[in-house]
Amino acid sequence: MKKFISTFMILILALSVTACAAGNSAGTAQSPEQAADTGLSSSAAMQVTYPVTLNDQAGRQVVIEKEPETLVSGYYISTSLLLALNCQDRMTGIEAKAKNRPVYRLSAPSIIDLPSVGSAKEFDLEGCAALNPDLVILPVRLKDVFPTLEELGITVLAVNPENQQLLEEAALLIGTATNTLPAADSLFQSAKDSLAQLEEALKDTKKPAVYLSGNSSFLSTAGSNMYQSNLITQAGGINAAAELTDNYWSEISYEQLLAWNPDYIIAASDASYTVDSILNDPNLAQCKAVKNGNVYQLPNGIESWDSPVPGSFLGSLWLASILHPDEYPDIQWKEAAAAFYETFYRFTPDLENLYDRS
Amino acid sequence: MDKNIRVKKYLLSAFLLILAGTVLSLFTGKYPLASALLGGEDPQAVKVFLALRLPRTCMALLGGFGLGTAGYVYQMVFHNPLASPDIIGVSSGASAGAAFGILFLSAGAFPVTAASFLGGLTAVALTLALTRLAPGTGQGTIVLAGIAVHSLAQTLLMILKLTADPERELASIEYWIMGSLNAVSLYRLPFTAVLCLFCLAGIFLLRRQVLLLSVDQEEGRMLGVAVEKIRFLVLLLATLLTAAIISLTGLISFIGLIAPHTARLLTKDNSFPTLFLGGLLGSFLLLSADLLARSVTAGELPVSIFTSLLGVPFLLYLMLKRN
Numbered sequence: 287m288k289k290f291i292s293t294f295m296i297l298i299l300a301l302s303v304t305a306c307a308a309g310n311s312a313g314t315a316q317s318p319e320q321a322a323d324t325g326l327s328s329s330a331a332m333q334v335t336y337p338v339t340l341n342d343q344a345g346r347q348v349v350i351e352k353e354p355e356t357l358v359s360g361y362y363i364s365t366s367l368l369l370a371l372n373c374q375d376r377m378t379g380i381e382a383k384a385k386n387r388p389v390y391r392l393s394a395p396s397i398i399d400l401p402s403v404g405s406a407k408e409f410d411l412e413g414c415a416a417l418n419p420d421l422v423i424l425p426v427r428l429k430d431v432f433p434t435l436e437e438l439g440i441t442v443l444a445v446n447p448e449n450q451q452l453l454e455e456a457a458l459l460i461g462t463a464t465n466t467l468p469a470a471d472s473l474f475q476s477a478k479d480s481l482a483q484l485e486e487a488l489k490d491t492k493k494p495a496v497y498l499s500g501n502s503s504f505l506s507t508a509g510s511n512m513y514q515s516n517l518i519t520q521a522g523g524i525n526a527a528a529e530l531t532d533n534y535w536s537e538i539s540y541e542q543l544l545a546w547n548p549d550y551i552i553a554a555s556d557a558s559y560t561v562d563s564i565l566n567d568p569n570l571a572q573c574k575a576v577k578n579g580n581v582y583q584l585p586n587g588i589e590s591w592d593s594p595v596p597g598s599f600l601g602s603l604w605l606a607s608i609l610h611p612d613e614y615p616d617i618q619w620k621e622a623a624a625a626f627y628e629t630f631y632r633f634t635p636d637l638e639n640l641y642d643r644s
Numbered sequence: 645m646d647k648n649i650r651v652k653k654y655l656l657s658a659f660l661l662i663l664a665g666t667v668l669s670l671f672t673g674k675y676p677l678a679s680a681l682l683g684g685e686d687p688q689a690v691k692v693f694l695a696l697r698l699p700r701t702c703m704a705l706l707g708g709f710g711l712g713t714a715g716y717v718y719q720m721v722f723h724n725p726l727a728s729p730d731i732i733g734v735s736s737g738a739s740a741g742a743a744f745g746i747l748f749l750s751a752g753a754f755p756v757t758a759a760s761f762l763g764g765l766t767a768v769a770l771t772l773a774l775t776r777l778a779p780g781t782g783q784g785t786i787v788l789a790g791i792a793v794h795s796l797a798q799t800l801l802m803i804l805k806l807t808a809d810p811e812r813e814l815a816s817i818e819y820w821i822m823g824s825l826n827a828v829s830l831y832r833l834p835f836t837a838v839l840c841l842f843c844l845a846g847i848f849l850l851r852r853q854v855l856l857l858s859v860d861q862e863e864g865r866m867l868g869v870a871v872e873k874i875r876f877l878v879l880l881l882a883t884l885l886t887a888a889i890i891s892l893t894g895l896i897s898f899i900g901l902i903a904p905h906t907a908r909l910l911t912k913d914n915s916f917p918t919l920f921l922g923g924l925l926g927s928f929l930l931l932s933a934d935l936l937a938r939s940v941t942a943g944e945l946p947v948s949i950f951t952s953l954l955g956v957p958f959l960l961y962l963m964l965k966r967n
Contacts, residue, residue, distance in 0.1 A: 406810075501812040502819070505826065505944075529942055536943035537819060539826050540696050542674035544688065558746075558812045569695060569829045572688050 332467035340459055343452065344426045344444035353465045354420035354441075360403050361425040362387060363447045366595045367457055368423070369393050370473050370630040371466040379403045379417045388642050389589045389597075393631040415440065421463060449513045453594045473630060477599035480622045481520055484606055487613050488522035494549035494609055496523035497575065498592070500535040501554045504564050507538055514554075514592050521605035522614075523550070540569045550609065551575040553583040555590035555601075582608055585640035588627065597626060604640075651917045654910050658924035662705070665931040669701040672939055695830040702837070703828040704931040707889045708899060710840045712926020713847060715900030716907070716919050717882040720858040721875055722787065728900045729886040732790035732879070736797035737767020738890050743804040743817045753827050756820070757891045764887035767793050772876070822946030823894035825934045836892045843885035844923075847878065851916050854878055858914055897948040899926045902955040909962040929955050 337351045358379035359365040365380060366389060374394035382405040384390055384398045391398060401417060404410035409431050414422060415438050422435060426446040435442050443463055447453040454474055461470025496518045500506035508514035509530025518525045526548040530536050551564055551573070561581050570576045584592050584601055591601025603619035620637045627635045671677065675692045718727040729735050741763015742756050749755035774789035808814040847854065853874045890896065907922035908914065933950035 502815040506815075509942075532943060535815070536941075537824070537826065537945075538943050539674055539938060540829065541692055542942075542944075544692055544696075545675040547688075556809075556812060558809075558816070568831050572691055 332471065334462055334465045334467060336465075338462060340443065340462060342444045342459060343446035343456060344429055344432070346432070346444060348441060348443055348463075350421065350441060350443075350463050352420075354463065356417070356419040356421075357464065358403055358414060358417055358419040358422045360409060360414070360422065360428060361406065361445070363453070363593070363595055364423040364425070364445050364456070364460065365390070365397070366589065366597075367445075367447075367453075367460050368464075369397075370596050371457075371461055371464060371469045372632075373464050373466060376464070378419055379414060379422075381405055382408075387589070388587055389631065392588065392633045392635070393627075411435070423460060423463075447594050449594060450516065450598075453596070453598075457596065469630070473596050476622070476626055476629070477596070480603060480619075481599055483618075484520070484522070484603060484614060487618075488606065488610055491522055491610050491613055493522055493524045495526040495546065496521075496550045496552055496605070496609070497526040497543065497546060497548035499551060499553050499557065499564070501556045501558060502535070503537075504551070504553065504557070504559055504567075505538055505540065505543065506535040509536055513594055517592060517598070517601050517605060518552075520599070520602035521609055523605065523609050543570065544573055547573060548575050549578075549580060551581045552605065552608075553581070554592050555584040555586035557583060583641070587640045587642045588623075588635055596630065597623075600626065651911050651921070654921055655917060655924065658921060658928060661928050662924060662931065665928055665935070666701055666705065669704065669931055669935050670697060672935055673697055674938070696828075699830045699833040700825050700828045700934070701931070703825055703833060703893070704934045705927045706837060706840050707825070707893055707896070708903070708927035708930030709923040710844060710885045710889050710926070711896060711899040711930070712903035712907075713844060713919065713923040714882040714886045715926075716904035716922045717847060717854060717878055718900070719904055720854055720914065721879060721882075723858065724787075725905065726901070729883065729890075730794060731787060732771045732883065733767035733793035733797055734764045734883050734886050735890065735895055736794045736801065738764035738887055739821055739895060740797045740801040740804065741766070742820045742891070742894070743801055743808070746813050746816045746820065747804055747808060753832065757827075757832070760820075761887050761891035763797075764883070764891065767797050768880075768883045768887075770796075772879075819946065820894040823890075823896040823948045824937065824944060824946055825893055825930075826938075826944050827894075828892060832892060836888050839888040840885055843881045843888070846881040847885070850874065850878055850881075851919060854919070855914060855916070893947070895948065896930065896951055898952045898955050899929055902951075902959050903929060906955075906959055906962060909959075 336353055337349055340348045340350065342348050355376060356378045357368065357373060357376045359368055359377065360381050362381055368374065368377060369389070374397050377397050377400060380397055380400045380402060382402045384400070384402065401413060402410065403414040406425055406427050409428055411431055411434055414435065419440065421441050421443060423443045423445060424432070426444045429444065432442045432444065443459060445456040445459060447456040457470045457473055458467070461467040498508050498514055498518060500508065507527040507530070509532050510525055510528040511531050511533055515525045515528070526546040527538070553559070553561060553564065561583050564570060564581050565576055565579070575581055585604060589595050589597050591598045591604065600619065600623050603622055606614045607616045607619050623635055623637060627633055675689065677689050677693055677697065715728060718729065718731060719725055722731060738760040742760035744763065745756040745759025749759060771786065771789045771793045774792065775786045778785045778789065805814060805817055808817060857871065857875055857878065886900070903926035904922040906925050907918050911918045911921060929951055930947070932954055933947050936950045937945045937947045
């Protein structure tokens, strides 16, 4: 019965996740809500029984024969998920440039020195094969290397955490694959609670216009269809660039920025320019945000909260404390951030130094 | 029809087209200027017009004219209809310089412009030095040296791109290479404008010698042209002109190639009016391309897309008509 409940519950947890313990059929009259209720209240039911079949985010069926003991992650978001799921000790390989991610250094310094399997740009097939891991987690965009790895007998799980929903699905996939479902399930609960609390605190406030400038230039921005736009709306702001509907960062002109005339300019976490370069740009001197000194950069001292990592809700909380300091004081997001990283990443963040100067 | 009258007609038409384009360009853009300027209630509108809209239009006119003229000069000097600033490495040098600036200096506009300008000049200096070292003085040597420097700069660019962060720097480098007049503003225009005008004045003063360079080298010498010196000087001016423009705008493709050819197909000769017409056509092409680049979508598009899209069909039309 236990096996059966776990099987069904996983089916419910995410649309793209199906788990079929061998010899079990999942067709019953039980409603999904009931299953979810009973399942979530008992962590024992969250034990995964192997072999387990998953539908990964590339639409592939992946059979995981036994609980993987060695893991390789080829993408920083899946690595961040593995840390949150307390799987760092099982990792034997990591994506390139791991040393540039402060959260690794803070949470699990040992993984930084693991062998690199390259990046989404240049994946190191041989290096990955040499590690002979039980499971490799890769972004969907590396789909060209999946068949080769499979031919080498390596199990590949593809994830595509491009927005919050896909990230949560990816967490459940990885949680099922690595038998860490309880953590995967609770990972987003504190985010949901904090965001609900924030919404309540901001319900009667006026919403300022916020311009989010991208990493490559402050004349690139995220339109309303982009994940990053949620960061602004959740923080009680209006995306000044909402009329843009591109799915990637759009280039705009000074004129456009002046025409939007935002109340705040927020630079992306990994901006290649400084806040001062915006404040000192003579072309923007007349912009409301610049005139009032309301130009800030999203913190990057722990993680880039403008990318879909589990801690990204903290970007919204931080921004809310900038936009609405009276309704949502500083201390609130700091408490949420400390609790989040202590629970899931096992370290106490230094919230007085929010920027990585290295 | 008398040839002179026909050429004058072309020049006049080009002027009128440019005038219409300029007016359109001044009143098209993201900031709602037309109503604000007429109503006169928005002090910000005047600033936007003077600091951004006007400089951008001026840069389109001047940049297009400069690229068209420089292209003409290159084609004459090298006796090669395909010659362009890339033949002696200036574009690829400027690209590598810009990439270097983006990676190691700062993504700010000024350091990138400076790095790209220096990159372009370094590439050309290297080409000319190599030419000096090699025995013989034919244009073959300079073209060969140019190809070597061009490949070297491309390799350097590739290495720089490889080390770039794909989310940030690589995107900036790619955007720079596609070209845009988005970076032009009142604060950035003067240096480029002064340099362009200086080079253009030089080329126009030397226009007779440029025309003579296009004839046989021996013949030129007999006609009293110090061929090597003049060639060096004219190339330097055309290169400086190109480097000044593209260091501010990024690479703008095809104008240097298409504008002079179009002018020649119209006038059917290599004369001073053709040189001038080539410049005017370059201005019109860049003006129109920029107009489209900033108004087709809500965002900014690379200008090179439109210089090719607009220029190529027109060139093809003239080519087919001639046959």
